[in-house]
Amino acid sequence: MLSPRRLAATVALLAVLAACVLALLVLADLITFGAAAATAAFLVSLAALAVLLLAVRRLDGKAQRIDLRVKKHETELARTTTALKRIETRMDLLVQAVEDSAARRADDLGAILASLGEDRVNAMARAREVEELRAEVRALAKDAV
Template sequence: MLLPRRWTATAAIPAAATVCVLALLVLAGLISFGAAAATLAFLVALAALAYLAFSVRRLDGKAQRIDLRIRKHEAELARTTAALKTIETRLDQVARAVEDSAARRADDLGAILASLGEDRVNAMTRAREVEALRAEVRALARDSV
């Protein structure tokens, strides 16, 4: 498709030829000056209308390309939004799993510490019992001598 500038440059040669022909016809007396001026005004109006039609057609093509680009970007944005929602859902699941794991770990650590505490208390009680038994054995050993 011709660009408006190129179309104008291409139309300049026939326009100059038309003006020359009209001037020759006026000088030869074949048509009146008023008829030549009216013909020239009509041709200028037609040229302007053609120029505007080409310009509008070109702008319409640009608008269509822009519209296609916008639709492409909207589709890409929709895909990205869907992917982000999927990722967000997955992150929520992972966060819940981490929280559950942390709670289980805290419970396990509490149970381990409680168990260690019970073992220590039991060991201390046994140590006292063993010490008491040793004292009795020593006392018996002294009495028997």
């Protein structure tokens, strides 16, 4: 297919040739000026239709390329959306695992603190018992003297 520039140059050359032929026919009195004008108008309208046809074909080609590009982007968007959903699912699993771990850690810390508290209370009770035993030993030691 001819490029738009080459096609325009060819059409311009043919238009000049047609105008020259019509002028010669009018000068030779083979056709009337009105018939030549009507023929020229008809040729101009045919040329305009040809230009419109080429413009429509070019626009149709561009529309097809744009449509293909849009479909390509839609496919990429669908793939990206699917990947994001997978990532979101993984993130939800990780968040749940972190929350479970934090809950277990909190339970463990609570148990450790509770056992430390119990040990401290027991140690205080034992310290009192030891103090009482010392007091008894001192009292016995004083009585023995």
